Amino acid sequence: MKHKEHRLGVSETNLVTRHIALVTPVETTRLNAAIAEIDQLYGLDEVTFDEKSAKLDFSYDASRLCIDCVEEILTNHEIQPKHDWWTHFKEGLYRFVDQNVKDNARREPWSCHRTPPHIRK
Template identity: 50%
Template sequence: MTEEKTHKVGVNENWLMSRHLRLEGSVEKNHQLIVQEVDQLLGVDAVSINATESLLNVAYDATKRQLDEIEEIVRKHECDIAHDWWTHFKEGYYKFVDQNVKDNASHEPWSCHKRPPGR
């Protein structure tokens, strides 16, 4: 017997991305505001911030949300994504994967067994 996880409305498990990024700035002071605002976005399944470690954990449907939108909210509340090499590398990779997921989700598959478009 497998246990099924229920997701929030607007979240498709096939496109669910789980991201973990280090933050800097006023994390201790503003982490609750960031979590509340990000949690209200359509497509966000879960969000938390470990304030003592300044770590943002977020899971979202990449066809509905992009990491840039979440980062905007973080910056709005006097925080930012950490500027260390590893966090910058992960952030770039996450954005690359998110864009691929979004592009592939809207792509109409083509097969050589079908008639070419327009014929």
């Protein structure tokens, strides 16, 4: 199995891939500026735009970033995600998973097979 090197600040354990369909037509200069700004986020692994399907594809460490960070940049550049039910459903799922990854990254792993702290010698 081939191991891929990730950018600084990206842990493969917390790596997630997201796809956002954008409202078309998208102005190329705004899109390029938004992608350049998204590409500078700490914790982002990669970002690409598929012109054929008008989808923004990106991967990031969910313990450091969330989908809201990317959507904020898109909004600042006046680029909007599609407003259909499927896109809204996926965004809600992405937010849930991102928050779950963040919460789990902060906690110490627990095991029911470990001796309780007050019994340890």
